[in-house]
Amino acid sequence: MISVVILGAGNVATHLFSAFNNSDSVSVIQWFNRNISSLKSYKNRVEITDDLSQLKEADLYIIAVSDDAISSLSSQFLFENRLVVHTSGTVNIHDLDKKNRRGVFYPLQTFSKNATLDFADVPICIEAIDKSDLSTLKVLSKAIGSPYHRVSTNQRKALHLAAVFVNNFTNQLYRVAHEITEAEGVEFDILKPLILETAKKVQNLSPYMAQTGPAKRKDKKTIKKHLDLLKKEQHKAIYELLTASIQQTHGVLTDPRTHSKKNKIHGRKKL
Structure with a gap:
């Protein structure tokens, strides 16, 4: 039985408590938070x-807690x-005070307090300075049914950055x-099957191979119509930026504002 003390009362702490509490091999013996009313x-x-x-000793x-407070x-x-x-x-593993043995137990998932979460779908990125502590984190991951991955600090930072793109930025695009x-009185729910299918495709195809749409197929007329329909300048800027990014990735550089092919990459001739 692994005895655990949790510090913090945010989304991650709340979900971890629930997962540990449902495990037969983990015991949460204490929960700390500066504002005890949250607990x-x-x-x-x-x-x-x-x-x-x-x-307590655990x-x-x-x-x-928040990154700035760790x-x-x-200490x-x-x-x-x-x-x-x-x-x-x-946060770097070495930012933890060195008077104690140090490690990282980073659950790579989006957490909301009121959303149900199966920890079988939560990869845990683990890091430790001592090998014996790494074994403890592996056992803890298994105890809540999570797959674990041993990563370096730089790899973890890269994963977090990538996660911002696939989760936070994508969610803003949903918004x-x-x-x-x-604005046109159409139900957003109509798009939900498309959202699910898009996520499902990248389980079997690379994002590069899964890409479709007017930007990839160089459909200048559709791109112009879309830009004309967009009423907010911020939305236009997002559309133009992502269109240019897709076209650069797939070998066609077209400025969505002028709708003119500038050049092709990957060794193809300029037009």
């Missing part, structure tokens, strides 16, 4: 505290030589699409 609803399920001096301390919080621990990990995609449909 009041859990007081009958786990010991809660807002006092760092009262932290196999593992998981810091699940280093400072780890305030009164104990030494225990395993302390953070859950950030970008733009919602504004466009809403």
Whole structure:
């Protein structure tokens, strides 16, 4: 049985508590947060505290707070030589205070408190300075049914950056699409099968091979019509930027504002 103390009360901490609490081989013995009122609803399920001096001895301390607070919080621990990990995609492992053994337990997924999540669909990126601690993080990942991946700090940072593109930026594009449909009184829900199919395609095809649409097929008339339909300058800028990016990737550089082919790449002749 792995004993765990969780620090923080945000989305990641809340989902981790739920996953650990449902595991037969993990015991959350304490949950810390500076604002203890955020944990009041859990007081009958786990010991809660807002006092760092009262932290219990555990196999593992998981810091699940904002990136800017990780280093400072780890430096305030009164104990030494225990395993302390953070859950950030970008914070360096060495930002944790060196008086304790250090590691990273980064769940690569989007978390919302009220959204149900199966940890079988949550890859855990693990990192540790000591090999024995790496084994502990592997066992912890298995205990909640998550696949784990041993990564370096630079690899983890690259994964987090890529995740921003596939999740945060994509979600913003959903928001733009919602504004466009809403402006014409069309239900955004009509697009949901397309959203699901797009995500499904990249399970078996590379994003390069899965690309379709007017930008790739050099459909200048459709591109012009789309730009004319867009009412917000910000939406036009996004459309133009992504169109240019797709065309550069697929060998045709066309300025969506002038609709003129500039050149081809990948060794093809200029037009």
